[in-house]
Amino acid sequence: MSHRSRLAGFIIDCRVDDLEPAATFWSRALGLPIADADAGDVPGQYQQFGDTPADLHIEVQKVDHASRVHLDIEADDIDAEADRLEQLGARRIGFVKRWWVMEAPSGQRFCVVKMHHPEKGPQPNEWP
Template sequence: MHHSRLSTIVIDCDVDDLDAATLFWSQALGKPVASADQDGDGRYAELRTAADEPIILLQKVEHASRVHLDIETDDLEAETARLEQLGAQRVALVRGRWWVMQAPSGHRFCVIQPQRETFGPHLNRWD
């Protein structure tokens, strides 16, 4: 058995400077900036959300701007295999830590390790 849930709404931004996009989305969504430079490389910013809400992450990218979802799981292989059975395809394993997947609809999403200390109330259990 493994578990998974919606973890993160990722706003991919094809921009030179993530600060303006972070300010816009912070004001548009009414969420204060938790971290303007999450990893110290200028690629990730996070908006503050409640513990039972999905994380909202802005990511500086070099492809068209879009929004994608992250599904967190306590068993990366089991969850990607489950999603493949539903018709998704693995696209790339990134840094050995998460899978970029593609849904049958063509949408990209990621399967990632747990992002918060507790897995939370909105948890799916899969056999």
């Protein structure tokens, strides 16, 4: 059975005690307004930007690991997409809440998340 996926956006992981100054910095640096200062399931954990290029999902999140930037790939079937990426050489690190944390063969971490708005943004890729 086929599934669809595409680049969803970028997540700026911030190892900080208070996410607000980090969100303000990245908002000003990228020239993007903060559209949702309390995005996500945990208060103070995520802030999402608005008016992003190509409707990409861009947010800052408070993390316990080293600060970094990672990308999200969204799919209508996250397990099928994780399988496809494993066939390309990626490996699953773990399932967190509702998404797969993956690692590319070159070491970069990224996530496979559920596609919520397939009608927005660029056309998703269709995979056999």
